[in-house]
Amino acid sequence: MNLLVPLAFLCLATVAPWRVCSQQQRLLVNMTLVPNARASGALCLDGSLPAYHLHRGFGAGVDNWLLQFEGGGWCNDLTSCFERAKTRRGSTNFMNKLEVFSGILTNNATLNPDFYNWNRVKLRYCDGASFTGDAVFTNKTTTLHFKGQKIWEAIIHDLLPQGLGKARKALLSGCSAGGLATFHHCDDFAKYLPTNATVKCLSDAGFFLDERDISMNHTMRFFVKSLVQLQGIEQNLNRNCTKSLYFPDLCFFPQYALSYISTPYFILNSAYDVYQFHNILVPSSADKQGLWNHCKMNPAACTSDQINTLQGFRLDMLGALRPFYLSSRRGGMFINSCFAHCQSELTETWFGDDSPRIKNKTIAEAVGDWYFSRNICKEIDCAYPCDATCHNLIPLRSGQLDD
Numbered sequence: 001m002n003l004l005v006p007l008a009f010l011c012l013a014t015v016a017p018w019r020v021c022s023q024q025q026r027l028l029v030n031m032t033l034v035p036n037a038r039a040s041g042a043l044c045l046d047g048s049l050p051a052y053h054l055h056r057g058f059g060a061g062v063d064n065w066l067l068q069f070e071g072g073g074w075c076n077d078l079t080s081c082f083e084r085a086k087t088r089r090g091s092t093n094f095m096n097k098l099e100v101f102s103g104i105l106t107n108n109a110t111l112n113p114d115f116y117n118w119n120r121v122k123l124r125y126c127d128g129a130s131f132t133g134d135a136v137f138t139n140k141t142t143t144l145h146f147k148g149q150k151i152w153e154a155i156i157h158d159l160l161p162q163g164l165g166k167a168r169k170a171l172l173s174g175c176s177a178g179g180l181a182t183f184h185h186c187d188d189f190a191k192y193l194p195t196n197a198t199v200k201c202l203s204d205a206g207f208f209l210d211e212r213d214i215s216m217n218h219t220m221r222f223f224v225k226s227l228v229q230l231q232g233i234e235q236n237l238n239r240n241c242t243k244s245l246y247f248p249d250l251c252f253f254p255q256y257a258l259s260y261i262s263t264p265y266f267i268l269n270s271a272y273d274v275y276q277f278h279n280i281l282v283p284s285s286a287d288k289q290g291l292w293n294h295c296k297m298n299p300a301a302c303t304s305d306q307i308n309t310l311q312g313f314r315l316d317m318l319g320a321l322r323p324f325y326l327s328s329r330r331g332g333m334f335i336n337s338c339f340a341h342c343q344s345e346l347t348e349t350w351f352g353d354d355s356p357r358i359k360n361k362t363i364a365e366a367v368g369d370w371y372f373s374r375n376i377c378k379e380i381d382c383a384y385p386c387d388a389t390c391h392n393l394i395p396l397r398s399g400q401l402d403d
C-alpha cells in the first residue's frame with residue numbers, strides 16, 4: 001500500500017478565483033544530482049541518482065543553511081514500492097528538474113523575512129520511507145533500493161564542502177513525510193555542523209500519531225510496522241528510544257522519539273491535520289459505507305458525532321505533545337485548528353495577509369521568533385470552529401497513505 005500525500009494547499013484559480021495567487025515572479029531552482037551517491041548505494045527506489053535543489057544565500061545569510069525534506073507518503077510493501085519506483089516519488093528520472101521555491105524557501109524578503117537570504121536546499125524524496133531505510137530487494141526481474149538513510153548521508157556529504165560545513169546557523173525542515181524525516185535526522189544533522197553553529201529543526205505536518213482509526217483498528221501502526229520491516233529502518237532509529245520500547249519499531253512515530261532528541265525543535269501541525277484525518281483516523285477501510293465522505297470534504301458538513309471524534313483526535317495530539325510542551329525550554333509549537341496539511345511551503349499559508357494565525361501571529365513570525373529567540377512561542381489554537389483565519393485551504397481528496 002502506498003500512502004500518498006497530495007498537496008493540501010493549492011492556490012488554484014478555479015478554487016479561489018477571487019484570490020490573487022502570486023503577483024511576483026516564481027523562483028525556480030534547478031536540480032543537482034549527487035553522482036557520488038552511487039558508491040555508497042544511496043539510490044532512489046528505481047536505482048536512479050538522488051538529488052537536491054540549492055539556491056545560494058547572500059548578504060547576511062551567506063553562511064546560514066536551511067535544508068528542507070520533500071514529502072510524499074510512504075510505500076510499505078513490494079507492490080506499492082514497485083509502482084512508486086516508476087513515478088516521481090521513487091525516481092529522479094520522473095521528477096521536474098526545476099522546482100518552485102515558495103513559502104519558507106522563497107528569496108523574497110517581503111514574503112519570507114527571516115530566511116530569504118539563507119542558502120536554501122530542497123532534498124528530493126525518492127526512497128518511500130522518510131529518508132530512513134537501508135535495505136535492498138532483488139529478485140530475477142526487479143531491484144528495489146530502500147536507501148533513504150544513505151541518501152540523506154550522501155546529500156549532506158555533498159553539501160558540506162559547499163559551505164554547509166562552515167554554517168553559522170542552520171535549520172532542518174520538511175513537511176509531511178519530510179516533516180517526519182526531520183525527527184529522525186535532527187540530532188544527526190547537528191553533529192555534522194560546527195559545534196558553535198546554531199542548529200534547530202522544524203517539523204511541518206510531520207507529527208503523525210500512533211492513533212487507532214474509527215473502527216478501533218491500528219491502521220497506522222500496522223502500516224508503520226510493515227514499512228519499518230520492509231525498508232530496514234529499525235537500525236537507523238534513535239537507539240535510546242528503541243532501547244526503551246518493547247516494540248522498537250514504534251520509534252518511527254515522533255511521539256515516542258521526540259523526548260530523545262536534544263536539538264531544539266519547532267512543531268508545526270494542525271490539530272485536525274487533513275492527511276491524518278483522512279488516512280489514520282478515518283481511512284476508507286474503516287468507513288466502507290462512506291458515511292464520512294461529506295465531512296472529509298467540508299468540516300461544516302460533519303455531524304456532531306463526527307465533530308466529537310475529530311475533537312478527540314485533537315485532544316490525543318495535544319496529549320502526545322504535552323511532555324514536549326511542558327519540558328522543552330528551547331522548543332516551539334504552532335498547533336492550529338485549520339483543516340490543513342503543510343503550512344510552511346506556500347506563501348499563502350506561511351506569511352500572507354490572510355494566512356492562518358494564532359494570537360495574530362503568522363507561522364513565519366512564530367517560527368522566526370523561536371529560531372532567533374526573540375520570543376517564546378508555544379501556541380495552541382482554540383478548538384474548531386473558533387479560528388477565523390483558516391483561509392487558503394482546500395480539503396485533501398480522500399487519499400491513501402502512499403500517495
Ligand SMILES: *[C@@H]1O[C@H](CO)[C@@H](O)[C@H](O)[C@H]1NC(C)=O
Pocket residue numbers: 023024025108109110111
Ligand atoms: C516580493 O513580494 C512582494 C509581495 O508579494 C511583491 O510585491 C514583490 O514584487 C516581490 N518581489 C519580487 C522581486 O518578486
Ligand SMILES: *[C@@H]1O[C@H](CO)[C@@H](O)[C@H](O)[C@H]1NC(C)=O
Pocket residue numbers: 030031098
Ligand atoms: C539545469 O541544469 C542542467 C544540468 O546542469 C542544465 O543542462 C540545464 O540547462 C539547467 N536548466 C536551467 C533552466 O538552468
Ligand SMILES: *[C@@H]1O[C@H](CO)[C@@H](O)[C@H](O)[C@H]1NC(C)=O
Pocket residue numbers: 078079082139140141142
Ligand atoms: C519480483 O518482484 C516484483 C515486485 O514484488 C514482482 O512484481 C515480480 O513478479 C517478481 N519477479 C519474479 C520473477 O519473481
Ligand SMILES: *[C@@H]1O[C@H](CO)[C@@H](O)[C@H](O)[C@H]1NC(C)=O
Pocket residue numbers: 167168169194196197198
Ligand atoms: C565558530 O568558530 C569558527 C572557528 O573559530 C569561527 O570562524 C566562526 O566564526 C564561529 N562561528 C560562530 C557562529 O560563532
Ligand SMILES: *[C@@H]1O[C@H](CO)[C@@H](O)[C@H](O)[C@H]1NC(C)=O
Pocket residue numbers: 215217218219222223285
Ligand atoms: C485493520 O487494518 C489492517 C491494516 O490496514 C487491515 O489489514 C485489517 O484488515 C484491518 N482490520 C479490520 C477489522 O478492519
Ligand SMILES: *[C@@H]1O[C@H](CO)[C@@H](O)[C@H](O)[C@H]1NC(C)=O
Pocket residue numbers: 187238239240260
Ligand atoms: C542516548 O543518551 C545518552 C545519554 O543521555 C547520550 O549521551 C547519547 O548521545 C544518546 N544517544 C542517541 C543516539 O541519542
Ligand SMILES: *[C@@H]1O[C@H](CO)[C@@H](O)[C@H](O)[C@H]1NC(C)=O
Pocket residue numbers: 360
Ligand atoms: C494583527 O497584526 C497585523 C500585522 O500583521 C496588524 O496590522 C493588526 O493590527 C493586528 N491585529 C490585532 C487585532 O492586533
